[in-house]
Amino acid sequence: MSPEAQRFSDNGTRVPAVVVVRDREADLAILRLPAGRCATCPRLRLATPSATEPLVVAGERVLAIGFPLSQEMTLTSGIASSVRDGAIISDVNVNHGNSGGPMLSLGGEVVGVNTFGDFTTQGGPGISGAIAITRILPLLAKIPAALATVGVPPDRTLPTMPLGSYSSALMMTVADTVDPKAYRKLFSRNANKFLINMTTPVMYRVSMRVAEADVGRDRKRREARSNVASDEQYSELK
Numbered sequence: 602m603s604p605e606a607q608r609f610s611d612n613g614t615r616v617p618a619v620v621v622v623r624d625r626e627a628d629l630a631i632l633r634l635p636a637g638r639c640a641t642c643p644r645l646r647l648a649t650p651s652a653t654e655p656l657v658v659a660g661e662r663v664l665a666i667g668f669p670l671s672q673e674m675t676l677t678s679g680i681a682s683s684v685r686d687g688a689i690i691s692d693v694n695v696n697h698g699n700s701g702g703p704m705l706s707l708g709g710e711v712v713g714v715n716t717f718g719d720f721t722t723q724g725g726p727g728i729s730g731a732i733a734i735t736r737i738l739p740l741l742a743k744i745p746a747a748l749a750t751v752g753v754p755p756d757r758t759l760p761t762m763p764l765g766s767y768s769s770a771l772m773m774t775v776a777d778t779v780d781p782k783a784y785r786k787l788f789s790r791n792a793n794k795f796l797i798n799m800t801t802p803v804m805y806r807v808s809m810r811v812a813e814a815d816v817g818r819d820r821k822r823r824e825a826r827s828n829v830a831s832d833e834q835y836s837e838l839k
Contacts (some may be wrong), residue, residue, distance in 0.1 A: 608761065613756065614758060616635055617634070617754040618633060619633050620633075621747045622740050622744060622747050623826050627716065629732060629736070630778075631741070635755070645703055645711050646709065646710045647710065647711050647738075648706060648712045648734050650735050656712055656733060656778075659683055661680070661706070662678055663707075664677070664693070664705040664706075664707070665678070665679075665694070665699055665705075666703050667701075667702030668699075671724060675699075676695065679681065679693030679694065679729070682728070686738040687733045688731065688732060689730065690730055691733075693718075693729045694718070695717065695731075695826055700717065702714070702715045711734060712731075712733065713732055714731055714732045715729070716730050717729060717730050772803050775808050776802075777806070779807060784807045788804065817826075
């Protein structure tokens with residue numbers, strides 16, 4: 602991977618952040634995180650709206666950057682169809698994971714923040730929307746005053762999902778050899794008025810073992826009461 606690509610890649614690190622300012626109506630927020638954690642983060646130029654020229658014109662090509670569908674950093678492009686009510690409407694392919702990422706002009710300037718995609722219509726690429734930079738600039742102007750009342754988040758890492766993978770054979774071996782009693786308390790937990798069910802591939806296999814064992818014991822008891830011949834009785838080996 603090239604150094605430039607590494608700058609845009611997701612290394613899996615997660616750190617605490619605090620909200621500095623927000624626009625609830627537009628579902629936008631500017632966060633503060635430990636500065637040292639983003640020393641090498643790429644910096645993109647924000648477009649400067651002009652009183653005489655539109656931010657984006659219909660027919661102009663725009664680009665979206667994000668991590669859609671848990672993929673690596675992906676860039677998609679499309680054509681802007683309109684700019685209205687502080688939003689840029691286009692046919693850029695925006696999927697889950699693109700939301701919150703930048704929308705760029707061909708000049709490399711951020712013209713908006715990707716927000717939604719609607720691809721349910723038949724026979725076309727669908728439409729997507731981005732909050733225009735003109736709506737974000739007022740939030741940026743509030744930052745200096747807001748920082749006086751917002752603390753610095755702790756400089757530490759947060760738990761994350763492991764990025765590594767394990768072979769299915771290894772997980773089956775573990776699940777078939779562990780003591781199910783050690784996992785029973787993990788299958789579900791009571792939390793006030795809620796019942797929380799948890800599962801992993803190993804836990805799922807262990808729960809299946811427990812269910813199969815319960816079914817087997819019940820069947821053996823019924824066969825014993827029915828005087829089923831020993832060679833016709835249920836066996837885990839059959």
